[in-house]
């Protein structure tokens with residue numbers, strides 16, 4: 525069989541365009557109504573997407589009066605989606621900086637059980653400066669320390685997910701034996717940031733461990749992704765930078781001793797689809813006309829760690845000196861690079877830059893016919909830029925439905941995308957192997973300690 529494309533649907537507000545919530549074709553359901561997410565996930569499952577994804581930020585955006593966001597806590601939403609769908613993978617974001625590994629390991633293992641093997645965790649270190657104010661208020665943990673903490677966090681959660689062998693539970697009513705002692709192990713972790721005895725208080729999950737997704741793009745972020753990620757989300761405004769990222773990350777994964785085919789690279793793509801190019805462009809203009817520069821400036825400021833852009837005029841060409849040095853930014857460093865590359869290349873005015881970012885916040889935006897979208901997908905897929913895409917419809921659900929009805933059949937006809945689900949787990953949809961377990965290694969035997977627990 526030909527190498528297959530992977531498609532994730534990124535569910536975000538009423539669409540990825542900043543003004544989508546005001547457009548007549550976007551959903552009228554409140555963004556706190558679980559039926560909205562269930563409906564969109566079911567549409568994606570009907571279209572055979574590999575997975576859906578929910579992002580998360582741990583603070584209220586400063587633009588709340590002019591722009592809604594996705595509000596519900598994503599792991600909770602996954603539980604509701606798990607029972608409303610049966611095949612599609614379910615990815616939620618959670619932070620290594622602002623939670624404990626035991627909590628997180630337990631939550632995602634639970635979702636993996638609830639969904640029968642469809643859970644995935646988008647590992648973030650949380651770049652938003654205001655999040656720190658909600659967790660102790662001691663100021664933002666800097667970029668390097670966030671990743672250092674993330675490394676130890678990963679070691680702990682992976683051990684917790686591996687603290688039960690797959691055959692630990694025997695559930696034998698006749699003999700009165702529920703689980704095999706020698707197949708459950710403590711982890712006894714004592715590190716710089718965490719002390720966790722383990723084992724996890726739950727049997728091993730159906731996928732061995734949840735699928736791991738990551739989206740860091742800085743040097744440290746890429747090395748982190750190369751060590752841990754099964755799939756990598758990334759933002760590019762041009763194929764050339766996507767190719768550079770793809771080549772680099774696959775090489776880093778190989779250097780980590782991993783099979784690069786098992787690290788899927790999924791750049792963001794936000795297509796505005798019309799039956800003609802002119803119609804797609806008209807629709808894009810219509811949504812752009814609903815944007816508010818005040819919201820755009822606030823979001824740009826958030827991207828650059830709170831830097832003040834209020835003095836910049838809207839209609840003069842920008843120069844790199846209008847921005848702080850990315851190495852001084854403690855927020856999402858790679859996205860600041862994406863923005864600066866665009867400024868260096870195109871010298872847009874602030875109004876034009878805010879227009880680009882309104883589309884999909886620095887991901888690849890295009891307007892075109894279904895054929896043009898399918899051509900781009902195929903080109904990036906074969907030209908070493910992508911193993912699939914993180915599809916970010918500008919308007920939900922209208923533009924998702926167009927992608928599903930018009931673009932996916934073209935990809936199927938070209939032999940690039942499944943015509944039915946062949947597996948039941950996300951690991952199978954992504955073509956990933958069963959994760960290695962310390963229980964397979966006889967030199968690593970640690971007896972479960974006797975312990976007393978009660979409720």
Ligand SMILES: Cc1cc2nc3c(=O)[nH]c(=O)nc-3n(C[C@H](O)[C@H](O)[C@H](O)COP(=O)(O)O)c2cc1C
Nearest residue numbers: 579580617648650739740741742745757856857858
């Ligand atoms: C598609 C995509 C989704 C992301 N979702 C989140 C998110 O939900 N929450 C978050 O804090 N960061 C999110 N990020 C940001 C990354 O996790 C990461 O922090 C960012 O790319 C900066 O990493 P870097 O400093 O290594 O470049 C996302 C990035 C991408 C490309």
